[in-house]
Amino acid sequence: MGDPLKPKAIVLLSGGLDSTTCAAWALREGYEVVALSLDYGQRQRIELERARAVATRLGVEHRVVKVDLAVLGGSALTDPALDVPKDRDEEAIGAGVPVTYVPARNTILLSLALGLAEVVDARHLVIGVNRLDYSGYPDCRAPFLRAFEELAQVATRAGAEEGVRFEVLAPLLDLSKADIVRLARSLEAPIELTHSCYDPDPEGRSCGRCDACRLRLRGFAEAGCEDPIPYAEGGAP
Amino acid sequence: MGDPLKPKAIVLLSGGLDSTTCAAWALREGYEVVALSLDYGQRQRIELERARAVATRLGVEHRVVKVDLAVLGGSALTDPALDVPKDRDEEAIGAGVPVTYVPARNTILLSLALGLAEVVDARHLVIGVNRLDYSGYPDCRAPFLRAFEELAQVATRAGAEEGVRFEVLAPLLDLSKADIVRLARSLEAPIELTHSCYDPDPEGRSCGRCDACRLRLRGFAEAGCEDPIPYAEGGAP
Numbered sequence: 001m002g003d004p005l006k007p008k009a010i011v012l013l014s015g016g017l018d019s020t021t022c023a024a025w026a027l028r029e030g031y032e033v034v035a036l037s038l039d040y041g042q043r044q045r046i047e048l049e050r051a052r053a054v055a056t057r058l059g060v061e062h063r064v065v066k067v068d069l070a071v072l073g074g075s076a077l078t079d080p081a082l083d084v085p086k087d088r089d090e091e092a093i094g095a096g097v098p099v100t101y102v103p104a105r106n107t108i109l110l111s112l113a114l115g116l117a118e119v120v121d122a123r124h125l126v127i128g129v130n131r132l133d134y135s136g137y138p139d140c141r142a143p144f145l146r147a148f149e150e151l152a153q154v155a156t157r158a159g160a161e162e163g164v165r166f167e168v169l170a171p172l173l174d175l176s177k178a179d180i181v182r183l184a185r186s187l188e189a190p191i192e193l194t195h196s197c198y199d200p201d202p203e204g205r206s207c208g209r210c211d212a213c214r215l216r217l218r219g220f221a222e223a224g225c226e227d228p229i230p231y232a233e234g235g236a237p
Numbered sequence: 238m239g240d241p242l243k244p245k246a247i248v249l250l251s252g253g254l255d256s257t258t259c260a261a262w263a264l265r266e267g268y269e270v271v272a273l274s275l276d277y278g279q280r281q282r283i284e285l286e287r288a289r290a291v292a293t294r295l296g297v298e299h300r301v302v303k304v305d306l307a308v309l310g311g312s313a314l315t316d317p318a319l320d321v322p323k324d325r326d327e328e329a330i331g332a333g334v335p336v337t338y339v340p341a342r343n344t345i346l347l348s349l350a351l352g353l354a355e356v357v358d359a360r361h362l363v364i365g366v367n368r369l370d371y372s373g374y375p376d377c378r379a380p381f382l383r384a385f386e387e388l389a390q391v392a393t394r395a396g397a398e399e400g401v402r403f404e405v406l407a408p409l410l411d412l413s414k415a416d417i418v419r420l421a422r423s424l425e426a427p428i429e430l431t432h433s434c435y436d437p438d439p440e441g442r443s444c445g446r447c448d449a450c451r452l453r454l455r456g457f458a459e460a461g462c463e464d465p466i467p468y469a470e471g472g473a474p
Contacts, residue, residue: 065308067302103352107392150387151385
């Protein structure tokens with residue numbers, strides 16, 4: 001039933017490095033964590049397995065909501081007809097909204113987290129957006145997070161009737177990928193269970209060449225340590 | 238492919254009287270309508286059938302997104318363990334947040350509509366919230382709708398990068414149920430295909446006793462016309 005003295009936080013957990021670090025951070029901050037993953041029809045089913053493994057390792061409750069965002073279309077992460085870009089340099093990765101953008105994804109994620117927060121009586125929603133996401137994804141910036149908090153006040157029973165304040169916590173917001181790697185290590189987050197690749201091989205090994213892999217690998221290199229997950233032949237740097 | 242001169246609107250279509258009236262209204266206003274229904278694990282599967290029938294009759298595109306909100310729990314509309322209240326008077330129906338409240342439902346609905354709007358290049362989201370909903374559901378009031386518009390500006394590629402304004406249209410907002418019945422009739426909306434009951438019998442006939450039925454029947458009575466849908470024995474007034 002959880003400790004009634006501990007505040008509860010809903011942590012959005014994709015199974016990636018960022019959200020896993022967030023979950024470990026929320027535990028260290030003293031929250032009782034309820035992890036929420038979205039099964040949104042992502043082509044890479046391995047993400048959900050890793051989210052499950054991370055939640056189990058951290059010993060936190062985990063719920064998975066199925067939402068078939070593929071019905072909406074528009075993203076290489078759900079639409080098999082769109083190609084995942086490979087071998088792009090930093091400049092190309094940073095320019096414009098990427099094809100891997102899932103329309104309104106963080107709005108949908110936070111909405112579901114808000115619904116769960118109402119049910120389990122949590123007031124904090126934790127999301128792993130960070131500086132790297134800024135350039136490409138509009139729903140990863142501070143103004144979006146503040147606007148969502150405003151919405152939560154008027155959207156919910158607790159906010160509208162009882163004056164409760166909901167808070168969206170984004171502990172990685174101003175961190176680089178190298179900073180996140182350092183934070184994950186200092187929190188002893190289970191980095192080895194995480195998955196970031198948009199295009200892993202059939203054994204689940206990361207390609208090392210998509211934007212997510214390139215940014216991840218650069219983060220580890222800058223933090224001066226090795227990424228413990230397996231990469232496909234010729235994929236690792 | 239649609240008429241490029243017509244603005245597109247995403248209409249949230251539950252298959253009920255209110256949302257069906259909204260779809261007919263949006264067509265009359267000159268929008269190209271894309272109807273969006275949520276398969277949220279509602280106990281009453283008939284709602285989705287009716288939404289489909291309404292969209293077909295109106296000749297509009299229809300998408301159904303599956304989201305298993307039952308994973309979140311907390312509502313009599315998704316949780317078989319909670320009873321749907323019956324035979325309540327107006328005062329009881331109006332007091333507080335009802336057990337049929339689905340946590341953050343309209344936030345989730347509008348988030349999905351926003352995702353679809355990004356993909357199909359629509360700028361208008363139409364939702365059938367109205368005066369009757371005010372009392373019980375916090376996410377049916379004007380401040381919620383305005384907060385969602387603010388969120389949409391900073392949440393999306395179009396809003397954040399191109400300065401496009403999203404608008405949430407709630408044409409029924411200040412209408413009573415009798416007003417909605419009158420509007421539906423003037424628009425020749427397919428009222429006979431709609432469904433409102435929270436607890437229909439196995440043949441799909443409405444119970445006439447749950448809050449949704451009572452409010453609907455009173456609306457028709459006040460508008461001075463008969464509700465064309467079938468009610469169970471002893472359910473109709």
